[in-house]
Amino acid sequence: MNFDLNEEQSEIRDMVRRFTEQEITPHAEEWDEQSHFPRAVFEQMGSLGLMGMTTPEEYGGGALDRLTGALVYEELAKGDMGTAVGLSVHNMITGTLARFGSEEQRERWVRDLAAGKLQGAFSLSEAEAGSDAASLQCRAERQGDSYVINGTKLWVTSGGVADVYLLMARTQPGTGSAGISSFVVEKGTPGFSFGKTERKMGLHSSPTRELIFENCVIPAANRVGEEGQGLKIALSSLDSGRVNIGAIAVGVAQAAFETARDYARERQQFGHPISSFQAIQFMLADMAMKIEAARLLVYEAASKPEGSREAAMHAAMAKCFATDTAMEVTTNAVQVLGGAGYVRDYPVERYMRDVKVAQIFEGTNQIQRIVIARALLGKV
Numbered sequence: 046m047n048f049d050l051n052e053e054q055s056e057i058r059d060m061v062r063r064f065t066e067q068e069i070t071p072h073a074e075e076w077d078e079q080s081h082f083p084r085a086v087f088e089q090m091g092s093l094g095l096m097g098m099t100t101p102e103e104y105g106g107g108a109l110d111r112l113t114g115a116l117v118y119e120e121l122a123k124g125d126m127g128t129a130v131g132l133s134v135h136n137m138i139t140g141t142l143a144r145f146g147s148e149e150q151r152e153r154w155v156r157d158l159a160a161g162k163l164q165g166a167f168s169l170s171e172a173e174a175g176s177d178a179a180s181l182q183c184r185a186e187r188q189g190d191s192y193v194i195n196g197t198k199l200w201v202t203s204g205g206v207a208d209v210y211l212l213m214a215r216t217q218p219g220t221g222s223a224g225i226s227s228f229v230v231e232k233g234t235p236g237f238s239f240g241k242t243e244r245k246m247g248l249h250s251s252p253t254r255e256l257i258f259e260n261c262v263i264p265a266a267n268r269v270g271e272e273g274q275g276l277k278i279a280l281s282s283l284d285s286g287r288v289n290i291g292a293i294a295v296g297v298a299q300a301a302f303e304t305a306r307d308y309a310r311e312r313q314q315f316g317h318p319i320s321s322f323q324a325i326q327f328m329l330a331d332m333a334m335k336i337e338a339a340r341l342l343v344y345e346a347a348s349k350p351e352g353s354r355e356a357a358m359h360a361a362m363a364k365c366f367a368t369d370t371a372m373e374v375t376t377n378a379v380q381v382l383g384g385a386g387y388v389r390d391y392p393v394e395r396y397m398r399d400v401k402v403a404q405i406f407e408g409t410n411q412i413q414r415i416v417i418a419r420a421l422l423g424k425v
């Protein structure tokens with residue numbers, strides 16, 4: 046397997062690296078402190094072609110391969126994980142509508158999503174349906190040429206700031222996953238409102254919000270795919286999303302490692318830089334080794350053909366390993382900085398707070414291990 050980057054991939058990675066250094070990294074601390082959603086940065090990412098990265102060119106996308114996408118997320122996450130996560134969710138919606146949407150839906154939403162004129166969000170989870178997504182209860186009842194939606198969704202990344210919501214709702218009561226369908230619901234539709242914004246440990250630049258549907262009527266033409274295909278569509282979107290979360294985790298871990306390495310060279314104790322102590326050297330060596338392993342797993346997962354069972358397993362492996370690695374690396378980066386790591390003078394405590402959620406969302410790492418085991422063993 047060869048992951049030497051071609052010219053286009055190197056150019057895009059370098060462009061995003063410069064963009065992150067100029068437009069994101071200098072502001073990330075302030076966005077974290079003020080829970081600021083950087084809308085203007087998303088507009089800029091639209092003009093850079095990052096809002097429809099893997100979407101076909103005929104709908105205004107960049108038609109990039111998924112490995113290039115992973116490089117982009119890795120670079121952005123070095124600056125601010127929340128921004129990278131918002132972009133990943135957005136691209137998940139753009140890509141899903143391009144893949145599963147009707148011609149009319151593609152014309153209506155994909156072009157504007159890919160241009161960054163609209164922002165997308167993904168709404169599967171509910172208070173009682175997290176890992177067990179198939180048990181969701183939000184109801185979409187067919188009435189003539191419309192669906193009437195009632196229920197509450199939780200944990201929606203970019204909730205409130207997004208314009209287009211890919212909603213998974215129940216069209217058949219009591220039929221498990223086969224009774225779930227996908228819909229596009231636009232912000233501003235009567236009966237669709239926003240509830241509480243979560244107060245989180247980290248990822249403060251990425252709003253996470255509750256969605257409330259009270260007799261919200263949408264045209265039947267907003268259904269994506271056939272009735273009953275909703276969970277299949279959602280899980281397929283998550284397969285690509287998981288590779289991106291793996292790439293984001295690698296970016297955060299790399300940034301934490303570099304901060305720890307540079308600090309260890311400067312900080313003097315007992316008359317020597319702490320980088321001369323073997324305990325610190327081994328921590329840095331372990332960080333670098335595990336980041337490299339995580340990066341290769343992410344690149345391999347990104348290179349698998351989308352939609353295959355093999356791709357799903359590799360996406361789960363990449364997400365699980367990279368996010369566990371990032372949690373370990375960011376925690377150890379705080380340790381290398383000692384007390385300075387625990388306060389906000391350095392970004393490592395933010396990296397640690399931010400990256401924790403990567404072990405939880407887009408399927409917890411326990412669920413990733415179930416996906417991997419099922420792929421290895423079949424049904425047992």
Ligand SMILES: Cc1cc2nc3c(=O)[nH]c(=O)nc-3n(C[C@H](O)[C@H](O)[C@H](O)COP(=O)(O)OP(=O)(O)OC[C@H]3O[C@@H](n4cnc5c(N)ncnc54)[C@H](O)[C@@H]3O)c2cc1C
Nearest residue numbers: 167168169170175176200201202253405406407408409411
């Ligand atoms: C910041 C943030 C952003 C999010 N963004 C979105 C979003 O945009 N859209 C969206 O739909 N959702 C989103 N989520 C929801 C997220 O995907 C869920 O939190 C996640 O799937 C876990 O569900 P849960 O929180 O209900 O945990 P639970 O499912 O209640 O799990 C609790 C614990 O039990 C474990 N567990 C559960 N089932 C099993 C099992 N069978 N075997 C072993 N262990 C198990 C879990 O691993 C976990 O450790 C977001 C969450 C957060 C925190």
